[in-house]
Amino acid sequence: MLLPLMEREGRRSSLTTPYTISWRPLPAAGSSAAMLREAGRDLSRLVRHSAPWRFDAVDATAPGLAPLIEGIRSGGVAVLQHDHFGNWHEAFPSGTNWDAYLGARDPALRTTIRRKLARAARITDFTLIDAPGAGIEAGIADYEAVRDRSWKPYEPNPGFDAVLMRMAAAQGALRLGVLRDAAAGTPMAAQYWIRSGERAYLLKLAHDEARRADSPGTVLTALMIRHLLTEGVRELDFGRGDDPYKRLWVGCRRQRIGLILASPLTLGGLAAVARHGAGRARRAVRARLGRGAA
Template sequence: MKVAVHERLQAVGAAAWGALHARSRLRSPFTTWTWQAEWVRVFAQGRRLEVWRVEDGGEPIALLPLHEAERSGWQMLGGADVSDYLDLVAVAGREEEAWAALLGARAASAAPWTLHAVPAASPTVTAMPALAGAFGLAASVDVEERCPVLALPATWEDYLQSLDGKQRHELNRKMRRVAREAPDARPVAVATRADVEARLGDFLDLHRRSRTGKARFMDARMESFFRAVCPALADAGMARIWFLDAPAGPLASFITLEWDGTVGLYNSGFHPDHAALSPGLVLLGHLVRDAIARGKRRFDFLRGEERYKYDFGPSPEDVCRVSIAPAGAPRA
């Protein structure tokens, strides 16, 4: 095994990154070249980067992209504030040997590594404590957040029957109310680069109207990031923007991300003047129905355990923070 460290993403390149991502266990949009490179462009200007590459016989088998945080060593690129899942980008099944090579190469370093947003089922979580000890390092794993995830049945009718009586009644009631009081409202999805570019402004407007906190979140830098990644991911079949459109303008909107039979609910917005109609919840029902119709296996509500998500019947899955440092060092 050979380990090299690069100071720029371009030392790896989009093609090599994409080829490795396609062979990895977690093939989500958050670990794609597009997402990572745009995150660096928007949020990591001036920060030191270390892109650790593991090769076996000249073949890349893993990438660990890190940036230097202000007071806590090194963290994975992507940012836990915008990326719901992050991890080592490695050939599926070779994660543990890749981690062994990385830990051996960094063993003498005193700087801690903090890996945010790692799925609990990842070898980065399950194998790291034992692996780290073999190299004089200590690894700790903490549950950082949870993602409510819905296993999708074969039909919409089966899904409705899986809900408890109250959940089913409330969903049907809200959908009937919109049909009665806003009969011209229709769910619409845009999925091409051109259409996403054309309607992203509508999403951003609804997002900022929804709550004061969302307006603060969607500042100029964040908008620049969204305007770069959403059309590019749509071009790769990994992003859509949904609207509950009405003649007077959209009532609600969601950005969804897609990978490996999964639809992920990434971000949302709704018009507060129509809050009484629960347009977001009604549109969300249409999203679940569409995912089932397209044969998707999972509907992932992504990080955050807001109550409305659990009204759709998902189960929580842990997302972890993995911290790696020399044995005996204080935890970050």
């Protein structure tokens, strides 16, 4: 069993960042449920006298996760589960092209996209960047300029996007799209995807809030998806969160969970168990009040 972990200030956690879409333990090939339960008991011995361990962005359906958790609990360590974020995605049959994809969207969105693309063809220019060099540096500058003029100017890790885009471009995985005002030459929207085989992951997108009436974000997303489908991409993943726009572009949702491994033999572990229990009680009360109001 391989657990991709990191340690910071004496606390162990999953090897994840605020950008991670999925994390899971990696069982050895051929591991049986009994072997994974034993691995869980071994892990519980490491947690028993330490601060709580935290696993984020966990794929709840990951192979081997259930028996691993059983083993941890049988070793006397609490495994506290909570919902972390929703992940919207959709896989398409082989051979799906843009017309077939668009035909499967909601009729209102389909009409909007066709109308917006027709207008955008007259007033905008679309650039796709997928390789290292001067082009990517210009694209990163455009992305950062758009982000600064968007509805989300705050970025907790402002240098991360540029580093990731450069690294992905070097691997041939980057798909960075920029939509410009054709007359002024200024960027109106920017977004970047990471392609891995037949999957493409949308990591970040932004549009100039002053150009909202032109729907540059919708136009650019449509152009990027059309390009990705022509490349042979067969699954689109819209990353972290339940932003309402995502369900318009893809039709499936899966829940990523968080796990806290807490030992009742430590003050930190007891506090984590108490907080988790209090949170569940508050949610249950709110749910009952909500049903009563209905």
